[in-house]
Each structure stands twice: as C-alpha cells, then as structure tokens.
Amino acid sequence: MRLYTGFLVHPLPQGGLEYLLDGALVVSDFGQIVFMGARADALCDYADIPEEHCENAVILPGMVDTHVHLPQYEAAAIGTGELLNWLNTYIFPLEARFADEEYAHIQSQRFFYDAVRLGTTTMSVYCSSHRRATDIAFEAAFHAGLRVCMGKTMMDNNAPENILYSPDENINDSLALAKAWHGAGNGRLQYTLTPRFAGSCSRELLKKTGETAHAEGLRIQTHLSENPSELRFIAELFPEHASYTDVYHAYGLLTDKTIMAHSIYLSSQEKSLLKAHNCAIAHCPCSNRFLQSGVMALRQMLNEGLRIGLGSDVAGGSSLSMFNEAKEAAESSKTWNILHRAQEMPTVGAEEALWLATLGGARALGLDEVIGNFTVGKDADFIVCDLNEILPQKSSFVSPENIISRLVYGAHPHVVSKTVVQGKVVYQKQNSR
Numbered sequence: 001m002r003l004y005t006g007f008l009v010h011p012l013p014q015g016g017l018e019y020l021l022d023g024a025l026v027v028s029d030f031g032q033i034v035f036m037g038a039r040a041d042a043l044c045d046y047a048d049i050p051e052e053h054c055e056n057a058v059i060l061p062g063m064v065d066t067h068v069h070l071p072q073y074e075a076a077a078i079g080t081g082e083l084l085n086w087l088n089t090y091i092f093p094l095e096a097r098f099a100d101e102e103y104a105h106i107q108s109q110r111f112f113y114d115a116v117r118l119g120t121t122t123m124s125v126y127c128s129s130h131r132r133a134t135d136i137a138f139e140a141a142f143h144a145g146l147r148v149c150m151g152k153t154m155m156d157n158n159a160p161e162n163i164l165y166s167p168d169e170n171i172n173d174s175l176a177l178a179k180a181w182h183g184a185g186n187g188r189l190q191y192t193l194t195p196r197f198a199g200s201c202s203r204e205l206l207k208k209t210g211e212t213a214h215a216e217g218l219r220i221q222t223h224l225s226e227n228p229s230e231l232r233f234i235a236e237l238f239p240e241h242a243s244y245t246d247v248y249h250a251y252g253l254l255t256d257k258t259i260m261a262h263s264i265y266l267s268s269q270e271k272s273l274l275k276a277h278n279c280a281i282a283h284c285p286c287s288n289r290f291l292q293s294g295v296m297a298l299r300q301m302l303n304e305g306l307r308i309g310l311g312s313d314v315a316g317g318s319s320l321s322m323f324n325e326a327k328e329a330a331e332s333s334k335t336w337n338i339l340h341r342a343q344e345m346p347t348v349g350a351e352e353a354l355w356l357a358t359l360g361g362a363r364a365l366g367l368d369e370v371i372g373n374f375t376v377g378k379d380a381d382f383i384v385c386d387l388n389e390i391l392p393q394k395s396s397f398v399s400p401e402n403i404i405s406r407l408v409y410g411a412h413p414h415v416v417s418k419t420v421v422q423g424k425v426v427y428q429k430q431n432s433r
C-alpha cells in the first residue's frame, strides 16, 4: 500500500470540488483507493505505511481527454483554414503515413508520453485507418500505462484512396483489434468503434457499425455538427434525413456508450435525440476556435442535462494539455455571452472547468464508477501538480479557489510532477523542486 498526503482536490458527483487542505489518499497494492480523508486520521490508521508527503503541491484526479486524434499529433499548432479544407490539406496526408509501422511506433510512443507528462490519465483516441498502426498504438498505450478507449478510424468514402477500406474490412479489422485489446492491461485498454463522421462513411458502413456496437456492447465515437460547411455537406449526402443527428440515429449509432465530438449546431430536436439515447458530448473548445468552427453553448447544454466532457481534439486543438482545454472551456463560455448579450448565461469558471476535465470526462466515457475523483473503491488515477510552477513565493492569493484558477488559467507545461494510473507511477518529473 502507499500513502500520499497533501492538498487534495476531490470533484463531487453533484458538481463542485471538495478541498482537503491536509488530506490523505491510501492506495492498495491493486491500485485502488482504500482511504480518502484527513491526514491525521490516515497517519493514525495506516501508521505502518511510509508517507509520501506532497509539499507545496496539489493532488488532483487525472485529466480525461474525451476526444483526440493520435495520428494528427505531428500537425498540432500547424496549418490554417476550416475543417474540410484543413482535413484534405494537412490531415489526410499525415494519417496516410501510418501505413509505415516504424513511423506509427515512434509517433504513438511520443503521443502517450506527452499525454502523461501533461497530466492526462485517460484518453478517447482516434487512430489512423490502418489496422496495424492501431495495434501499435495499443501496444504503446499498454507500455505507457495510461487508460484509453481507442479505435481505428473507419472510412470508406470521400477521403484519399490510400486511407479508405471497405465496410467489411473496417468492421473485421475493428473486431480483430477489439478481440486483441478490449479489457487488456487490467481493464485499462478498451476498444471503441470509430467511424470518422457521416461524411466519410457510406450508409452500409454506418449500418454495420451500429449493428456491431449493439452485438458486441462496444463504445462508439464520432463527430457531429462541428462546422457550417460540414453541415451542408452532410445534408447533401443524406437528404432523406431530417438532421445530422438523425443520420446517426437511423443507423443505430446513438447509444449510451456513444460520444459525439463538437455538437455545436444542434437543434432542440437533435439534443432531444441525444438525451433520449443518453449519448455523451466531447466539447473541444480549443479546436472550435483554431478551425473557426464555432462557439458551443456550453452552459445551456449543461443546463439541459447533457453529459459533457472536454476533448483536446489534437490536431484541431493545438495541445494535449487538458489544463489548456479547461481554460478554453471557461473562456469560450464568456465568448458565447459576448456574442449573445441578450441571452447572457452564467459563465463556466475555473473550478467547473476542472470538474469537466476530470469527473465530467469520466462520466462522458461511462467510466465514473472507476475514475474521476477519489471515492473509495475507485482506481487511483491521479496527478501531483507542483505549485512552485504556478504561484510566486509568498503569494498572497493562496486560497484553494485561487490555486485552481492559477492551475487552469496559467498552467505551466511542467506543472505536473507525477502521474499515477491504477496506483502505478507512469510519469515522474526529473529534477522536481
């Protein structure tokens, strides 16, 4: 067993954060939380366990990235233009490179190493469309030690020939990968059926994806309602359907294990469909700005009871840092208000943004029984953040709320000093002060 002590931040199921200034976390040899509470109590009840005291630090649940593209990492922060042109110009040629196994291996290792270094412990990942490259990505995730819900991106339409596969090839490859990896690594690795979006999938592929998800009980991840040109494109491709969401509904892709990225321009009928099927949304505010896609009405959608997590959407988003994404979630809720003065809503603050990046993400992925906060019985997925990186010495603003605000708004790239998944240290900063 291990005993960690210091300033603990525990996201609450009903919303909000609980602060334990002199707190303790006891982790079993199996990587589960067996105690969370006051340090004094832990020192008494677990007197025989050596204490690891995190001085001038904050212990948070690991960050959950609900939407990210591994093969796009090399394009992060590069390129201009809006979604459809950007995909054709920068992204499809890059994803085609994953036919090269050595390249896929190097990129996958770097991607997961950078994620844990930035404090992300769980990711919902789109791989390239290649079966072997997806296999390599799972191997890399296994060795990096983090938690993933991941799949090969399925496409059979409207992209370069060299990254397209037939519906049967896509489904058979996905099933083979799921058989090899779903539940591996003590449950850390899970397979997600990953049709890119309705624009790159035929009706046959969408139908087979829906059938497979139901038969196998697998998660689905895809994109929905991101950009005005994309909406026109989908309406032209599927004129028989009332809406973009209705396309997915018709082919059985709306399930309680489905996570839709973006979802900016939804009608009330579409939101009702998502709610009726208990689908989740990956809100990707950095990407929404980088690709000029739009500003999602986050507060309104939270008020409507939609299940929402945050996604970096690298490389639409330019960083794997979920602190950065939390900041942008807060800022874009203000931008929405600026654009809709007459319907102003309460903005999302730093604490709520952090909640969305942790327990909110866990809920969106259906993993909140396992991760997302420090409830006893959950897996010990957490990070230690070094406050020396974000607060000046003798700062007069050291309330818990201000520390969270500094973490979200001013996260230094080296703020994470330790990342732990299922009780195992998967990243430790060298020369930690």
Ligand SMILES: [Zn+2]
Pocket: 067, 068, 069, 223, 261, 313, 316
């Ligand atoms: Zn995306």
